[in-house]
Amino acid sequence: MSDTIRLEYEVPGDDFTRAGEASSDVKRLLKKLGVAPGAVRRVAIALYEGEINLAIHGGGGQIVVEVSPEEVSMVLSDQGPGIPNIELAMQEGWSTAPDSVRNLGFGAGMGLPNMKRNADEMTIESEVGVGTTVRMTVRVA
Amino acid sequence: MTVREIQPILDATVYCEGTSFDAAVKTACGSDMMSDVLAYVKDQSVLLTGLLNSQAVRTAEMMDMLCIVFVRGKCPDESIVQLAQERGIAVMSTRYPMFAACGRLYENGLKGGENTDV
Ligand SMILES: Nc1ncnc2c1ncn2[C@@H]1O[C@H](COP(=O)(O)OP(=O)(O)OP(=O)(O)O)[C@@H](O)[C@H]1O
Ligand SMILES: [Mg+2]
Numbered sequence: 001m002s003d004t005i006r007l008e009y010e011v012p013g014d015d016f017t018r019a020g021e022a023s024s025d026v027k028r029l030l031k032k033l034g035v036a037p038g039a040v041r042r043v044a045i046a047l048y049e050g051e052i053n054l055a056i057h058g059g060g061g062q063i064v065v066e067v068s069p070e071e072v073s074m075v076l077s078d079q080g081p082g083i084p085n086i087e088l089a090m091q092e093g094w095s096t097a098p099d100s101v102r103n104l105g106f107g108a109g110m111g112l113p114n115m116k117r118n119a120d121e122m123t124i125e126s127e128v129g130v131g132t133t134v135r136m137t138v139r140v141a
Numbered sequence: 142m143t144v145r146e147i148q149p150i151l152d153a154t155v156y157c158e159g160t161s162f163d164a165a166v167k168t169a170c171g172s173d174m175m176s177d178v179l180a181y182v183k184d185q186s187v188l189l190t191g192l193l194n195s196q197a198v199r200t201a202e203m204m205d206m207l208c209i210v211f212v213r214g215k216c217p218d219e220s221i222v223q224l225a226q227e228r229g230i231a232v233m234s235t236r237y238p239m240f241a242a243c244g245r246l247y248e249n250g251l252k253g254g255e256n257t258d259v
Contacts, residue, residue: 020203023203024199048179049179102174104194105176110180
């Protein structure tokens with residue numbers, strides 16, 4: 001489709017200060033494209049939570065975002081430790097983050113449920129020792 | 142209240158004004174946990190925090206906030222100020238601790254979000 005914009009980002013796993021650059025970039029692009037502010041905010045929050053997860057849990061990873069006139073689709077993948085129990089990980093307040101992560105302002109176990117709340121669709125595929133892929137869609141039209 | 146008017150109330154140091162220094166702000170939130178800000182905050186335009194890192198700025202950016210106030214006398218370094226400036230977000234620092242800083246703003250008319258206070 002010619003009016004689909006595709007964006008790709010590499011999220012480093014060893015530089016927490018840089019996590020969020022991709023989400024920031026996507027947010028500015030959507031604003032420039034004139035996407036409704038509410039939808040821009042939902043994409044920004046969901047993608048940023050996912051990007052932080054890539055950095056702190058996944059050991060870094062890749063983000064692919066596709067923007068069409070109808071929807072924003074986001075795929076976040078990593079080759080990290082994987083999630084042994086996705087149902088548990090989706091529960092509010094459940095976190096394996098160490099205190100070092102909490103000192104950085106994260107690790108409340110709120111990220112995945114917040115992503116689900118902000119996205120119109122979300123799926124997680126994960127295999128222990130192989131990695132995790134999170135797919136989200138936010139409808140913009 | 143405007144972003145500018147926060148400065149004298151908190152006897153704050155202004156590091157950058159952002160692009161909305163004279164915009165009206167009605168609500169604020171105070172938290173050191175960005176997880177909570179992202180999950181619970183609705184339309185607050187000021188973030189008070191003791192968390193001094195780039196993710197405080199990123200969080201404010203994602204939430205469309207206009208101003209960050211670092212409490213307990215924490216001074217942001219140049220990279221934090223520059224990131225905020227690039228994103229049009231005002232940055233201040235106050236010597237007041239979190240509770241006192243929030244109390245002063247509340248007394249002066251700033252509120253928390255409707256049933257989403259953090
Ligand atoms: N990409 C990932 N790879 C491995 N584990 C993950 C990944 N994403 C999430 N998890 C696991 O799921 C748990 C819950 O994730 P969630 O994002 O909800 O909370 P959190 O990241 O721990 O804290 P918060 O998001 O509130 O800062 C994490 O603590 C972690 O154990
Ligand atoms: Mg998380």
